[in-house]
Amino acid sequence: MTGIRTRFTSVISAFLFLTLATFGARAQETGGEFLADLHDFRINNYFAVDAFYSFSATGDTETLNRIVVAINKANDAMNSVIASTSGVLSADQIEGLNQSFDKYKDLMRSNINEVRDRGYPDLRLMADLADTASTMNATATELYSVAQQNSGAKADDRVESARSASVLMAQMMARYAARTHSSVSQTFQGATTEIPLDEQAEAFDQYLKNVNSGSPTGELKEILSDVSSKWQFIRSSYVNYNDNNVSFIIDRYSKGIIAGLTSAIELMNSSS
Known part of the structure; x- marks a missing residue:
């Protein structure tokens, strides 16, 4: 039991560390690369939510690791979006999405801790996470369309x-x-x-x-x-x-x- 608890804590620590890491992503120069990163951002956030629903029912460490991997991939994609020099979105548009992502990560962390500490999820927190994820991904989809138009590249x-x-x-x-x-x-x-x-x-x-x-x-x-x-x-x-x-x-x-x-x-x- 102690070994499982240690691995669980280790995974959470990795999640906390990596999602709060400083921006180290490459700077994109093309609208096409920007769109690819924004696409990866959306996909991996859904992967994280999918894994969390499973984790909420099982508390399984392997499933928790899937959440961590997906969140960190989304985090990498967001860092690349922020570092981009393509200019297809304004700084305010990108910052708004990043703030939504920060809120989403905080709620994901809180929900994980609820399951970890109590053994079952808090439905109110789950509702907050789902609403935030839905709003964030809708915004990301809208911004994808805007970026696609502004890139000037033929899709x-x-x-x-x-x-x-x-x-x-x-x-x-x-x-x-x-x-x-x-x-x-x-x-x-x-x-x-x-x-x-x-x-x-x-x-x-x-x-x-x-x-x-x-x-x-x-x-x-x-x-x-x-x-x-x-x-x-x-x-x-x-x-x-x-x-x-x-x-x-x-x-x-x-x-x-x-x-x-x-x-x-x-x-x-x-x-x-």
Whole structure:
């Protein structure tokens, strides 16, 4: 028990240290790199929320480590956004997003400590975390659109559809985790204002169709075929989200889809 407690404390310490670290990110010179960092920021914040919902039910150290990894990746992306010299967003816009992120990290830390100290979550704190995460990611999405317009670069429709699909899948995954790990999930996952999961599944269908346009070949075709297969395997679980399904399979396949889309984006960018 002492060993587990020590590892738990060590992970929390790493979280506290790394998320408060000074900015050491590279300075970007292009709007394209800026957009990539803002995309990574959104994805990893959803990954952290997804992991927290699981952690809130289990208190598992390995799951806690997933939160830490995701938060630190989001932190790295935010540091890169701040250090960027691309000029596609104003200093005030970036600072506003960073302040929201700081609040989100503080709430995540408080929620983790609640589970650690009491053995179960505080629903009010969970609600605050979910609301803050939802608002922050909505702001990040709006700023992504603004940055895209200001970059002056012609957007690749397939790349943008793949990024939109990735963010949507990450959001759906986090919401599904909320439904799975709490009987009162609607209280803290934003269900009253967000699009229902079955409608989000239909939107994902369209994004995936757009990504597959243009008759992809070679490695890209193989990756997108794998993404489509994984999606068909779990799609009904998102459409019929009130049915009892094996949540860890939904989570694993959702992450596999996001990983596949990430690889597809890299291939499409390298060939453009």
